Structures are given as structure tokens and as C-alpha cells.
Amino acid sequence: MRFTTLDRAQRVRFRRAVTLMLMTFVLPGSAQLVAGSRRVGRIALRTWLVLLALGTLALVSTYFWHGVAFWAGTNTTLLQVLRLGLMALAVGWAYLFLDAWRLGQPLTLQRQHRLAIVGVNGFLCFSVAGALLFGAHVIGVQRQFMISMFGDGSAVGAHHGRFNVLLMGGDSGAGRWGLRPDAMTVASIDAETGRTVLISLPRNMQNFPFAEGSVMAEQFPDGFDVEGMYLNGLSTWALDHAELFKGSENPGVDATIQGVEGITGLEMNYWAMVNLEGFKDLVDAVGGVELNVRQPIPVGLPHEESFHYIEPGKRTLDGHDTLWFARAREGSDDYSRMARQKCVMSAMLQQVSPQAALRNFEEIAGASSAMVSTNVPRGEVDRFVDLALKARSQKIATLSLVPPMINTADPDIELIHQKVAATIAKAEGREAEPDTAEAAPDTAEAAPDTSSEASSEAPSSTAPEQTGGGAPTPSAPSTPSTPPAVTGGSIGSLSQGYAANQSEDLGAVC
Structure with a gap:
């Protein structure tokens, strides 16, 4: 017991x-x-x-x-x-x-x-x-x-209700960070709704003006007409003449912004330089990105052991292949590449959910800090995160200042300003400014709309043909519509333009 x-x-x-x-x-x-x-x-x-x-x-x-x-x-x-x-x-x-x-x-x-x-x-x-x-x-x-x-600078208020952020993409490497940006896109974001318009500028644009009163405008009052120099060479020129940009930490970026402002007529709030090589790590950190591959896209160079093609179809690509999808040149041209790059941007915005960001937070943070250099102040980051989440549920409009609409060697700046204003106005659901609307006929003559041009070339299968007596003859039997042309993996062609470069809904044409 x-x-x-x-x-x-x-x-x-x-x-x-x-x-x-x-x-x-x-x-x-x-x-x-x-x-x-x-x-x-x-x-x-x-x-x-x-x-x-x-x-x-x-x-x-x-x-x-x-x-x-x-x-x-x-x-x-x-x-x-x-x-x-x-x-x-x-x-x-x-x-x-x-x-x-x-x-x-x-x-x-x-x-x-x-x-x-x-x-x-x-x-x-x-x-x-x-x-x-x-x-x-x-x-x-x-x-x-x-x-x-992010820096600790002061915030810049929205311009006419929009934040304009210049996104630049450049290669990494010794002495190359930010010197010659290969891609330049202005993200114009509605300060209330987050509705975004992507305005892309070709790197080979010449003979363009600068923002009034800027350092570059003083140096080139008649526009940037240096022989053999393009828009993406502004950064190099500014670094060679850094004494002109007193007190500037990034004279190359400042010169590029002054050029972009002169071309688009938009005032930039902030800028971000993306290291395209580091972009691979970001894609890997979020588990890859799904893209619609329309044609075989080469990955790597033919002499490399890892050389292969991304086959057509819906593909989830890792960082390495995503970067090649955006930058491959074989069978392509600069403007087709620009269209593919826009599709990558759209896919990243739509597919990187808050849940995925939390699951891979440390990897994303590490990749992002190595990938991006920006002057967005820390106090504004919460605002842009909020706007990005709002943008996920909305259509993204695009405008690319490329042929056939724009002659990059001798751009019509007035036409560009009209197109930019009209695209933003349409994205906001309002009419364009009166002076823009009045100039519409001239715009049409200067750069015919590719969609109407295509329709005028194709014979109509439904319109009745008029005979000498005025009675309509029976219409011809309808035929299946011809599938859209695809060049370099993007819908469209150099002569008619690419769908992703000018669209009211980027996701629909990617």
C-alpha cells in the first residue's frame, strides 16, 4: 500500500x-x-x-x-x-x-x-x-x-494625379552598372486607382529634345544630335561630362531622365535601375514565372553546352530562361524584344502574390536589393506597394514610341506628346485634351493605325459587292480568319507594329 x-x-x-x-x-x-x-x-x-x-x-x-x-x-x-x-x-x-x-x-x-x-x-x-x-x-x-x-530623400508629389517612374534595365559587370541602359520604360501610375500605363522608349532614338531648363537642354538647345549617339548613350555622355552635373550622385541617370522628359512631355517623380542579370535571382526567388511562348526562343549561345530552345506553349520558366525570353535576339528585332519584355513585366505583376512574397521573403529581399538601384524614398514605399496591389486587378495599357508610328532617327515629338496624353487619358477613362483631339487627323496621316491598315489590306468576306445596276450580289462564303502574324515570339511585325507595344490590355495580348 x-x-x-x-x-x-x-x-x-x-x-x-x-x-x-x-x-x-x-x-x-x-x-x-x-x-x-x-x-x-x-x-x-x-x-x-x-x-x-x-x-x-x-x-x-x-x-x-x-x-x-x-x-x-x-x-x-x-x-x-x-x-x-x-x-x-x-x-x-x-x-x-x-x-x-x-x-x-x-x-x-x-x-x-x-x-x-x-x-x-x-x-x-x-x-x-x-x-x-x-x-x-x-x-x-x-x-x-x-x-x-531605398533612400531617405523627400517625397515628390504626383504630377497631374499620376506618379511617373522611369524604369531602366542594364547589364551588370565591372564598370557597366547603369552606364548604358538597354531598356527604358516610364510607368505612369494613377495616384488613386493604381491604373498603370507603360510607355517604352527605344534605346536607338536620336535627335530628341530635353526638358526645358535642364542641364542637357543648355548643352543641346537643338536636341541631342550627336553623330552616332542614341538615347541609351546619354548616361555615358553625362559621366564623361560629370562636371556639368554639380552635386549629382547619378549624372548618367539625370541626363537620361532629362531626355525622357523631353521626349514624352512627362515629368518624372522617381527612377529605378534594374540589373538584368540580378533579375534572374528575383524570378527564381518567386518560384518562376509562367509565360506564353509563341515561337521557339533560344537560350544561350549555340556554342554553349547548355544551349537550348524554349518550346512554344504555356511555360513556367526559371530566372535564367526568363531573362533569355526577354532578351533573345535571334529571329527578332529590338521592338519585338520590347514587346516580350512588357509581357514579362505584366506576368511578374500578376503572378507574384502577397502569399508567395511572404513564403520567399528572405530570398526576394536579397535578390531585390542586389537587382535594383532607385531613388524612391523609404517613406514612399508603402504608397507604391498599395498602388501595385491595386494595379494587379486592372488592365495595363502600353504605348511604345517605335516604328511604324515613330521614326526613331527623326522622331515627331509633337506626335509623341499627343500619343502619350491620349493613352493616359484613355486609361483614366476620360477624353483627350482638346488640342490633342484636334490633332488626331494629322496623327492618323503621320502614323496610320496598324489595326485599320491590316483590315484595309484584307478583303472583306461580309460586305456585299455593288454591280452596275446597284443591286448587291451575294456575299462570298465566310472563311476562317487568318491567325495573327508572330515575329520573334511577339504578335505583330516590324512593319505593322507589335500588339504588346501598343495595347489597352497588355495581359490580353501576351
Whole structure:
């Protein structure tokens, strides 16, 4: 009978020790209130309740106002406070678990019970503290990402209700970062709705003006007419004449912006330079991107062992193949490449969900900081994240200043300004400005619309043919419509233009 009583007492002590640990897991400090230092218990319990209330308030706020989450995720001061708070919470909670183990009087337990208690306590302690420390690490990565990628400059207000951001793509490598951007696109974003218009400029544009009053306009009052120099050479020219751009950290970017503003008539708010080689890491970080491949696209060079073709169809491509899809030249031209690049941009915007971003956060942050250089201030990042999420559910309009509409060797700047204004007005669901509308007939003469040109060349299968007596003859039997031409993997041709370069819905033509 004495053995049975002792055994029962051992089980009671064991259950008590386990209960104290579970109490610490569910309600930190409650074990101390029951069996230990009440002062420690009260401090821990009050701290936990305050944190629980703040967490609930934050969740409710972000559910109804998404901007709260974007602000919290981009405010470096708040991120540092959260990071240190999670680290302190991890240490404090681990201490409470160890104290709960002590209060369970492990030395009075049988050996197997002591081992079980150590296992339970170790599992709970390391699980909770590990989760909190991992959270602190993720927040630290986000904070470092914000510091390394974005500046601390002042915000620039929207121009006529839109933010205009110049996106430039260039190769990485020694001495090449940002020197000759291969791709230039203005993302004009509605400051309220996020509706985006992508305006692409060819790198080989010549004889264009600069923004009035700019450094480059003073140097080239009649436009950039340097023999053999193109739009993508502005950066190199500016770096060779850096003394003209006093106080500028990026004279090459400044000169390019002044050229883009002169060509488009839009005032730039910010710029971003994308390292195209680093772009591969970003695509890999989000698990690849699905693209509609219309023709075989070569990957690599023929003499390389890894050379292959991306076969037609819906393909999920990794970073390496996505970059080649956007940049391959074989069987293509610059304007077909521009169309494919737009399709990559559209796919990334539509397919990178917030859930995927959270799952691969650390990889995305690392790839992005190595991929992008920008002057967007940290205080504006939450605004652009919000606008990007709004843009996901809307059509993206595109306009490319390329042939056959624009002669890149001698561009009609007035026509370009009209086209830019009209495209933005249509995206906003309003009529173009009166002077733009009045110029429409001249625009049509200067650059015939490719869709109407194509329809005029194709015989109609439904319109009745008039005879000498005026009576219509029966129409010819209808024939299946001819599939659209595809050149270099993009719908369209050099002579008629490419669909992705000028469309009201980029996703529909990609």
C-alpha cells in the first residue's frame, strides 16, 4: 500500500510540473502567479496581455486599412523596435519556461518523469524562443532591405494625379552598372486607382529634345544630335561630362531622365535601375514565372553546352530562361524584344502574390536589393506597394514610341506628346485634351493605325459587292480568319507594329 501511495504522489507531482509548463506556454506568467514569484508573474502576465491587445489591434487595423501594414513594413524605426522587442520577448519567455521547470521540483520526480519533463520543457522553450527569434531575423532582413535599397530623400508629389517612374534595365559587370541602359520604360501610375500605363522608349532614338531648363537642354538647345549617339548613350555622355552635373550622385541617370522628359512631355517623380542579370535571382526567388511562348526562343549561345530552345506553349520558366525570353535576339528585332519584355513585366505583376512574397521573403529581399538601384524614398514605399496591389486587378495599357508610328532617327515629338496624353487619358477613362483631339487627323496621316491598315489590306468576306445596276450580289462564303502574324515570339511585325507595344490590355495580348 505504501508503494502505491508513493507512486500516486509521483504522478501528481509530474502532472503538476507539466501543467506549470503548459500554463507558461498558453499564458506566460500564470505559473509564477500560482506557484512562484507573484511579482514576476504579474509583470509577465501584464506584458503578455498588452502585447496581445496591440497585436489584435494591429490585425484589425490592417484588415480594414491595408495601408497600416504597408507603413509598418517599411518604417525602419518601427521595424527596429519590433526586432528588439521580439528578441527580448524570446529571452523573457525562455526564462519563464526554465522557472516553471524549477517550480515543478524535478529532483523530486522519478527518473523517467524527470526525463519527460526535460523533454517537454526543452521542446516548448526552444519552439517558442526559436519562432520569436526567427521573426526577429525576418524583420531585420526587411529593415536592412529598406535601408540598402531605398533612400531617405523627400517625397515628390504626383504630377497631374499620376506618379511617373522611369524604369531602366542594364547589364551588370565591372564598370557597366547603369552606364548604358538597354531598356527604358516610364510607368505612369494613377495616384488613386493604381491604373498603370507603360510607355517604352527605344534605346536607338536620336535627335530628341530635353526638358526645358535642364542641364542637357543648355548643352543641346537643338536636341541631342550627336553623330552616332542614341538615347541609351546619354548616361555615358553625362559621366564623361560629370562636371556639368554639380552635386549629382547619378549624372548618367539625370541626363537620361532629362531626355525622357523631353521626349514624352512627362515629368518624372522617381527612377529605378534594374540589373538584368540580378533579375534572374528575383524570378527564381518567386518560384518562376509562367509565360506564353509563341515561337521557339533560344537560350544561350549555340556554342554553349547548355544551349537550348524554349518550346512554344504555356511555360513556367526559371530566372535564367526568363531573362533569355526577354532578351533573345535571334529571329527578332529590338521592338519585338520590347514587346516580350512588357509581357514579362505584366506576368511578374500578376503572378507574384502577397502569399508567395511572404513564403520567399528572405530570398526576394536579397535578390531585390542586389537587382535594383532607385531613388524612391523609404517613406514612399508603402504608397507604391498599395498602388501595385491595386494595379494587379486592372488592365495595363502600353504605348511604345517605335516604328511604324515613330521614326526613331527623326522622331515627331509633337506626335509623341499627343500619343502619350491620349493613352493616359484613355486609361483614366476620360477624353483627350482638346488640342490633342484636334490633332488626331494629322496623327492618323503621320502614323496610320496598324489595326485599320491590316483590315484595309484584307478583303472583306461580309460586305456585299455593288454591280452596275446597284443591286448587291451575294456575299462570298465566310472563311476562317487568318491567325495573327508572330515575329520573334511577339504578335505583330516590324512593319505593322507589335500588339504588346501598343495595347489597352497588355495581359490580353501576351
